[in-house]
Amino acid sequence: MQSKRSFLWPILVAVIGAFFLFVALPDSWKAWAPGFLRSPTIHFGLDLVGGTQLDFRISEQEMDDQMKRIQAEIDQLKNQNADSQKIAILEQQLRSTEQQKTTIVESIRTVLERRINALGVSEAVITPSYMGTEKHLLVECPGVVDMQKCIATVGKTIQLEFKEEFTEATAEFEKSVHDRADAALRRITVSGSTLSVVGQDLGSTLGVAYTDKQWLIKSALPKGLEGVWNQKPGVVVKREGSVMVPDQDQNGNPIEKPVSGIFLTEVTEPKTQTGHTVNEAPTAFSLLAEGKKNRSYIPMLDTVLDDKVDASIKSTILAMGAGELKIANLADGSAALIFLRGNTPGQEQMAASHILISYAGATGAAKTVTRTKDQALTTVRKLKQDIDGGASFAELAKKYSDDTGNASKGGSLGTFGRNAMVPAFEEAAFALPTGGVSDPVETQFGYHLIRADQAVTKAADRAAFDELLITGTGAVVEAGGVLADLKAGRVKKFEDSIALRSLFFSLLPTGWKDTTLNGKHFRSAGVTLDPTSSLPIVQISFDEEGAKLFQELTKKNVGKRIAIFVGGDLVSAPMVQSEISGGTAIITGSGNFDEAQNLAQDLNTGAIPAPIYLSGQNTIEATLGGEALRTSLKAALIGVVILMLYMILIYRFLGFLADVALSIYALLFLAILKLPLLLLTSQYIVLTLAGMAGIILSMGMAVDANVLIFERIKEELRKGKSISTSVTIGFKRAWPSIRDGNASTLLTCLILFMIGTSIVRGFSVTLSMGVLMSMFTAITVTRWLIEKTSHLSIVQNTYFFVGIRTEKKPIEPFHA
Numbered sequence: 001m002q003s004k005r006s007f008l009w010p011i012l013v014a015v016i017g018a019f020f021l022f023v024a025l026p027d028s029w030k031a032w033a034p035g036f037l038r039s040p041t042i043h044f045g046l047d048l049v050g051g052t053q054l055d056f057r058i059s060e061q062e063m064d065d066q067m068k069r070i071q072a073e074i075d076q077l078k079n080q081n082a083d084s085q086k087i088a089i090l091e092q093q094l095r096s097t098e099q100q101k102t103t104i105v106e107s108i109r110t111v112l113e114r115r116i117n118a119l120g121v122s123e124a125v126i127t128p129s130y131m132g133t134e135k136h137l138l139v140e141c142p143g144v145v146d147m148q149k150c151i152a153t154v155g156k157t158i159q160l161e162f163k164e165e166f167t168e169a170t171a172e173f174e175k176s177v178h179d180r181a182d183a184a185l186r187r188i189t190v191s192g193s194t195l196s197v198v199g200q201d202l203g204s205t206l207g208v209a210y211t212d213k214q215w216l217i218k219s220a221l222p223k224g225l226e227g228v229w230n231q232k233p234g235v236v237v238k239r240e241g242s243v244m245v246p247d248q249d250q251n252g253n254p255i256e257k258p259v260s261g262i263f264l265t266e267v268t269e270p271k272t273q274t275g276h277t278v279n280e281a282p283t284a285f286s287l288l289a290e291g292k293k294n295r296s297y298i299p300m301l302d303t304v305l306d307d308k309v310d311a312s313i314k315s316t317i318l319a320m321g322a323g324e325l326k327i328a329n330l331a332d333g334s335a336a337l338i339f340l341r342g343n344t345p346g347q348e349q350m351a352a353s354h355i356l357i358s359y360a361g362a363t364g365a366a367k368t369v370t371r372t373k374d375q376a377l378t379t380v381r382k383l384k385q386d387i388d389g390g391a392s393f394a395e396l397a398k399k400y401s402d403d404t405g406n407a408s409k410g411g412s413l414g415t416f417g418r419n420a421m422v423p424a425f426e427e428a429a430f431a432l433p434t435g436g437v438s439d440p441v442e443t444q445f446g447y448h449l450i451r452a453d454q455a456v457t458k459a460a461d462r463a464a465f466d467e468l469l470i471t472g473t474g475a476v477v478e479a480g481g482v483l484a485d486l487k488a489g490r491v492k493k494f495e496d497s498i499a500l501r502s503l504f505f506s507l508l509p510t511g512w513k514d515t516t517l518n519g520k521h522f523r524s525a526g527v528t529l530d531p532t533s534s535l536p537i538v539q540i541s542f543d544e545e546g547a548k549l550f551q552e553l554t555k556k557n558v559g560k561r562i563a564i565f566v567g568g569d570l571v572s573a574p575m576v577q578s579e580i581s582g583g584t585a586i587i588t589g590s591g592n593f594d595e596a597q598n599l600a601q602d603l604n605t606g607a608i609p610a611p612i613y614l615s616g617q618n619t620i621e622a623t624l625g626g627e628a629l630r631t632s633l634k635a636a637l638i639g640v641v642i643l644m645l646y647m648i649l650i651y652r653f654l655g656f657l658a659d660v661a662l663s664i665y666a667l668l669f670l671a672i673l674k675l676p677l678l679l680l681t682s683q684y685i686v687l688t689l690a691g692m693a694g695i696i697l698s699m700g701m702a703v704d705a706n707v708l709i710f711e712r713i714k715e716e717l718r719k720g721k722s723i724s725t726s727v728t729i730g731f732k733r734a735w736p737s738i739r740d741g742n743a744s745t746l747l748t749c750l751i752l753f754m755i756g757t758s759i760v761r762g763f764s765v766t767l768s769m770g771v772l773m774s775m776f777t778a779i780t781v782t783r784w785l786i787e788k789t790s791h792l793s794i795v796q797n798t799y800f801f802v803g804i805r806t807e808k809k810p811i812e813p814f815h816a
Contacts, residue, residue, distance in 0.1 A: 055616030058108060058135040063101055070094045089523070089541070096524035105135055107601055112139060136615070160519030160603060161565040162550075163512035164557050173509055177207075181238060181262040181505045188236050188264075195236050195266045199503045207506045209243075213268050217497045225263060228500060233267045243504060255342075262505040269499035277489040281325070281339035284491045285468040288482060294472040301341075305461040313338065317463050325486060327479045334471040335479035343463040347418050351454035352429050353393065353411035355383060358402040358446035365446065369402060380440045380447040387437055393451050402446065411451075417459060430456055512563045517553055521546025525603035527596045530588070536596035538587040540603060547583025555579040564603065571602045632692040640666070640699055647703060651710050657785045658706040658778070665702050665777040669695065669770065691762040698770020704741065705778035708734040727786055731779070738779070742771050 074090050077083075100107070105128050112126055129136040166173075184202060187193045196212065203210030218229055224241020231237060241263050244256040278284040282299060289297040305314050313336055316328040320340045328336045358365040359376040371379070383400060387393055394410030401407040418426065425448060428441045432452035441448045470479050485491055523541040530537050542550050553562060554576045563573045574587045590596035644662065647655035673687060712734045716726035749768035753761050 052141045053617070054139045054141075054614060055129075056112075056137045056139065057613045057615040058104060058137065059613060060101065060104065060135070063097065063104075067094060067097050067101075070097070093523045093541075096526070103601070105137065109137055110601075112137065160522055162515050162517040162553065163563045163565060164515055164553065165560045165563070166509045166511045166513040169507055169509055174507055177262060177505050177507055180208075181264065184503065184505075185236065185238055185264055195264060195501055195503060198264075199501070202503065207508075207511075209504045209506070211500075211502050211504070213499050213501055215274060215497045216500050217495050221500075222263070223258065225265060225500075225502075228265050228267060229271075229498065231265070231267045233270055236264055236266045239263045239265060260507045262507070264503040264505075266501045267498050268501050271496045271498050273494060274497045278491045278493050279489075281466045283493070284486060285337070285339070285466050287491065287493055288468060294470060294475070294478075296469045298467040298469060300467055301464050303463055303465070305463055310336075312336075313467070317343065317465060318461065325483060327476070327483060329476055333473075333475060334469060335475040337468040337470065337479050337482055339466040341464040341466070343461060346459040346461045348430065348456050349415055349417040349459050350430060350452060350456045351415045352413050352432075353397060353451045353453055354403065354406075354413060354425075355380070355393070355397045355401045355411050355449040356403040356446050357383070357400065357448075362446045363444040366402065366404075376447050377440065380449060384437070384440060384449055387449065393437065393449075412453065415454070425450065512565075515549070515553055517542075517546060517549040521549060522603070525600040527593065527600050530586075535588070536590050536593045538590065538596050538600050538603070540585055540587065542583040544583070547581070550583065550585070551579060551581045554585075566602045572599055632689065632696070636692070636696045636699065639696055643700065643703060647706070651706075653789075654706075654710050654713070654786070657782055657789070658703055658710075660785060661706070661777040661781040662699070662702055664781055665773055666699070668773055668777070669698075672769065672773075687766075688762040690760065691766040694763040694766030695770060698767050698774060701745070702770065702774035702778065705734070705738045705775060706782060708737050709778070709782070727783075731783060735779075738775065742775055745771050 070090055070093055074087055074094065077087050077090070109126050109128065126140075127138045129138050184198050187198050188195055199210030199212070202208045218226075221228065222241050222243050224239055227239065228237070239262070240260070242258040242260045245259050247255050247257040278287060282297075285297040289295040303309065305317065310328070310330060312328045312330050316326050316336075316338055317340060320326055320338070320343075322340055322342045325337065325339050328338055330336060357376045357380040358369050359371050359373045360369055361373075362369075379400070383396055386396065394412075397411030398407055401411050403411065406413060418430075420426070421429065422443050422445075424441055424443050428438045428448075429450050429452065432438055432450065434452050434455045436452050438448070438450040441450060468479075468482070470482070472478075521542050523543055523546075525538055525540045527536055528539050529535065557576045558578060559576065561573045561575050564571055572587060574589065587599065590599060640662070644659040647658050647662075649655070651658065709730050713726045713730035716729050717723070721729070746768055749764040749771070752764035753768075
């Protein structure tokens with residue numbers, strides 16, 4: 001067991017070392033690597049790469065005025081002995097506002113951080129600052145030197161907005177899409193731009209899709225683009241057409257639906273005979289069956305999976321998901337390669353008849369129906385008595401039923417399955433025994449008498465699939481090879497294709513429409529537990545005017561989403577289940593309490609009457625930051641070189657080993673600067689000028705431990721002890737001094753981090769990291785290097801080993 005561990009340990013160390021070495025390499029050396037391996041990079045601060053610094057003051061005056069106004073309203077209601085519920089609502093709003101005031105800085109900081117992330121600045125630093133009674137937020141945006149853009153994005157008013165879905169294409173919307181497409185075409189035909197440039201400019205816009213050079217066969221052209229097949233290369237043409245987008249049917253099976261739009265197309269290269277991979281199963285199966293006597297392609301669309309279908313094929317299909325490819329081994333030795341397009345599980349079904357007695361105002365009632373609801377109920381009860389007395393259900397249906405479509409058939413509805421009828425009708429019908437007649441059943445259409453004509457049965461499953469049948473000896477092996485070819489993309493078809501570049505403007509609205517409901521109508525949001533599911537929910541409330549607006553908004557958006565924006569950012573888009581009155585609502589769907597709490601905080605932040613004002617701004621040019629970075633790196637490099645030369649000059653071979661350990665220390669430090677904190681978070685160390693000072697200082701301190709150890713070794717060698725004994729004693733006796741010295745430095749760094757500003761904190765973080773890593777490299781790495789080189793004959797010379805002349809002693813094997 002020990003030998004196994006001793007074998008695995010060096011491998012583990014080598015793998016970890018190789019990982020850190022790779023991360024530390026310059027990005028330009030890793031251009032060949034996959035994206036996730038190239039991504040680690042150093043995150044520089046404002047003073048090293050330039051950027052914008054903004055100082056925002058948080059005004060709490062409006063919040064204080066609101067709290068005074070609410071308190072005055074509460075006092076007035078209490079003096080008037082008003083409704084206690086109104087008083088409780090206002091008291092809850094007051095407590096919520098007081099709570100918001102205590103967390104105002106952190107709440108606004110979160111909103112500003114989202115805005116900065118939208119600028120693509122992941123290294124931004126937002127630092128709270130308190131100047132007397134004023135609360136400020138200092139925002140640093142490294143790399144953003146366009147101050148006006150930064151101010152416009154970060155400093156805009158934080159507002160709570162409620163918006164409704166904009167999903168129906170109006171004539172005005174379609175005209176605006178055509179205008180955008182025409183403007184893009186004019187940029188090409190009039191201004192001399194290219195489709196490639198225009199596409200790259202507009203491709204990220206919502207509702208616009210740009211596709212660069214793409215080889216397409218004629219059958220793969222989007223609908224409406226058939227004319228491009230003979231289009232002259234280099235000419236940009238506007239055409240109307242549609243693209244297919246993924247969707248799901250009512251059973252959850254993947255389907256594609258068309259989305260209409262406007263294309264700007266350009267053929268970049270003329271027709272060329274090329275081979276392309278066939279990904280569509282019907283085409284691939286048809287191609288694979290051509291010229292093969294033992295293969296046949298059979299499309300099976302909307303097939304009932306009854307006893308007529310081979311049992312092996314049926315069991316294979318029932319175990320598949322839509323879009324899967326599998327092989328079914330048949331009893332006669334042949335094999336069927338199956339591609340499942342979709343399936344519909346069999347559901348309960350029955351046959352029934354009914355008599356409908358409608359009334360004036362019921363859904364679908366004819367204008368000739370004048371009876372009242374009570375009269376309809378009396379009539380249907382009389383008919384039920386007649387049927388119970390032996391009257392013919394079919395004859396009564398022909399004579400009295402208001403369902404004119406089925407009355408002539410004796411009221412027969414034929415066979416129907418679950419979810420085909422309205423809930424009340426379905427519940428009563430499926431509960432009846434064969435031949436049984438229900439009591440009067442009320443629906444929105446009137447009153448029904450229902451008779452079960454056939455017992456409830458389960459319909460067979462149905463499926464749509466493609467089958468490639470392979471017969472003969474070795475069919476199963478052959479099918480396995482065909483399946484492997486399909487999955488590897490080795491099934492190709494040679495035909496003409498063109499290289500097409502296109503810019504697509506969708507005519508399907510995908511945005512949000514403003515409403516009159518906003519933060520001024522919002523009272524508060526809080527987290528409670530659903531009494532049924534015990535899951536966290538967010539409860540929101542509005543004032544009297546907001547309650548009316550919210551009721552109107554939910555009434556016209558039942559079954560649709562209402563988007564909630566805070567400071568221009570979408571924070572939630574709940575589905576409206578029904579019209580909501582009373583001014584209170586709940587938002588479900590939070591995965592845990594923290595998620596619900598964050599949503600409530602976002603909503604409260606948007607409703608906070610605490611605007612932010614720009615009170616200071618400063619821009620550091622990238623050239624100044626770059627100069628600071630270059631001088632810092634130059635100072636670090638000069639210091640390291642002098643330090644390494646000094647160690648070799650004074651301590652000879654041990655100094656050289658210390659330099660190797662120092663190089664390893666530098667690589668580790670560089671890798672840690674590139675990696676997320678603790679490897680598990682999304683936060684990175686942002687390197688500032690103060691942080692660079694900490695790194696340079698830590699490099700000088702990195703050899704302190706080596707100096708202490710080497711001096712101890714010298715003392716033992718001067719006493720006439722052997723090298724191995726001197727090394728062991730040197731490490732042992734130097735450790736207390738190393739431990740205490742580094743502990744005091746780490747304690748100082750902790751104090752600086754707790755009480756210092758962001759600049760001081762940066763210095764303390766890099767210095768403390770350097771101290772911890774220097775302890776590792778100076779003690780562990782250096783000792784390991786000495787152990788591995790102790791057998792070399794040159795180490796027998798103490799002058800070469802550590803720089804002192806002693807009487808020659810026999811060399812003993814080194815023991816750690």
